[in-house]
Amino acid sequence: MAIDFEALKALKNKATERFAHLKEETQKSGSFEKKDDTRFWQPDVDKDGNGYAVIRFLDAPQGEDSPWVRIWSHGFKGPTGKWYIENSLTTLGEADPVSELNSELWNTGTEANKEIVRKRKRKLNYISNIMVVTDPKHPENNGKVFLFKYGKKIYDKIKDVMSPPEEFADEVPLNPFDFWGGANFKLKIRKVEGYRNYDKSEFESPSTVGTDDEIKAIWEQTHPLQEFLDRKNFKTYVELKRNLERVLNDGTTSTATASTAKVDDDTIDYEAASKASNKEPTPAATKQPRVDVAEDDDLATFTKLANDDDDPF
Numbered sequence: 001m002a003i004d005f006e007a008l009k010a011l012k013n014k015a016t017e018r019f020a021h022l023k024e025e026t027q028k029s030g031s032f033e034k035k036d037d038t039r040f041w042q043p044d045v046d047k048d049g050n051g052y053a054v055i056r057f058l059d060a061p062q063g064e065d066s067p068w069v070r071i072w073s074h075g076f077k078g079p080t081g082k083w084y085i086e087n088s089l090t091t092l093g094e095a096d097p098v099s100e101l102n103s104e105l106w107n108t109g110t111e112a113n114k115e116i117v118r119k120r121k122r123k124l125n126y127i128s129n130i131m132v133v134t135d136p137k138h139p140e141n142n143g144k145v146f147l148f149k150y151g152k153k154i155y156d157k158i159k160d161v162m163s164p165p166e167e168f169a170d171e172v173p174l175n176p177f178d179f180w181g182g183a184n185f186k187l188k189i190r191k192v193e194g195y196r197n198y199d200k201s202e203f204e205s206p207s208t209v210g211t212d213d214e215i216k217a218i219w220e221q222t223h224p225l226q227e228f229l230d231r232k233n234f235k236t237y238v239e240l241k242r243n244l245e246r247v248l249n250d251g252t253t254s255t256a257t258a259s260t261a262k263v264d265d266d267t268i269d270y271e272a273a274s275k276a277s278n279k280e281p282t283p284a285a286t287k288q289p290r291v292d293v294a295e296d297d298d299l300a301t302f303t304k305l306a307n308d309d310d311d312p313f
Contacts, residue, residue: 005216008059008179039223041130041146044137049191054134055148056184056209057158059177061129061222067177068128069225074098076120078247086243087234088122097241098122102313122313126155128177129222131209133184145221153198157185161203179215180208 045051060067072088074096089096102120105113130148135141161183164171176182184207188200209215227233235243 004062005219008219009212037147039147041132041135041141041148043135043187043189045189045191045196049189049196051187051189052136053132053187054184054204055187056131056133057176057182058129058131058145058218058222059179061224062220064224064226066225068126069228071125071127071228072122073125074120074122080247080249082247084244084247086240089234089237089240090122091229092231092234095237097237097244099313101244106313117313124152126150127225127228129225131218145218145223147223147225154187154201157198157201157203174203174206176203179219181206182209183207 041055043051043053058067070091072091073086074088075083075085077083084098086098088099090099098120099122102117106117127147127149129145131143131145132141133143158176161171161174161176164173174181174183176185183203183205185203186201188198188202190197190200192199209218
């Protein structure tokens with residue numbers, strides 16, 4: 001049931017029930033921002049790949065129930081040199097051609113096919129509203145509300161404070177999305193072995209965002225999240241299947257066994273790659289469209305994600 005501000009404020013007196021609901025949501029499994037979408041914020045890093053900022057995760061926006069949405073996607077380069085970068089229909093609980101092909105390959109039992117699956121596995125991202133507390137490189141963002149896309153590493157930090165391990169008796173469960181009793185998040189970015197690393201990131205001690213009037217003003221600036229799950233953001237099964245065939249099959253290679261190119265850079269501009277990949281080839285074309293490289297947050301390569309076999313499809 002969607003809530004208005006008075007209902008949200010009333011939930012402050014029912015923090016236990018609200019917190020229990022959000023913790024339950026973190027147990028569920030489930031790259032949308034565009035470069036010109038000014039609603040999104042991402043931290044800048046220096047030439048060494050290091051960065052720092054302080055943000056505050058915000059509660060569900062007006063008319064919605066959850067402070068985040070989950071989005072599955074696939075992103076890999078096929079043997080044709082073309083890219084497949086698409087939102088996965090599994091996000092909507094529907095059949096997806098890549099997941100189906102991955103399942104088929106995995107069930108062959110051969111290690112070679114399993115390696116292909118690992119490189120094509122689903123990528124999970126989350127989108128939440130945040131308030132930027134401190135942005136050292138762009139202080140003009142301080143105090144403003146943005147959308148923030150993040151991956152499993154940061155989401156695990158959220159889960160850890162909401163449900164700390166039982167053996168850590170000194171750690172009290174915290175709802176980081178709570179305006180009154182949540183906590184700021186210190187985002188610490190390092191480059192480790194060529195990849196962005198968030199291990200040093202941490203939540204501060206609980207604090208309020210401000211007075212009720214200030215909280216209401218901030219909350220009214222939050223952006224809708226459910227629109228990212230709108231069916232219009234997902235291609236049909238037939239369209240995805242057609243694109244997959246074009247990416248994997250060069251006319252001489254079997255779709256079921258075509259190898260997937262290894263991706264070594266976690267800073268691939270997936271949007272540019274997707275646009276290039278979706279262009280129909282012309283008879284005069286002799287080269288694949290150039291794929292630009294740009295900084296992007298938490299888009300670890302599917303090769304690196306291959307180490308996590310809990311969800312290979």
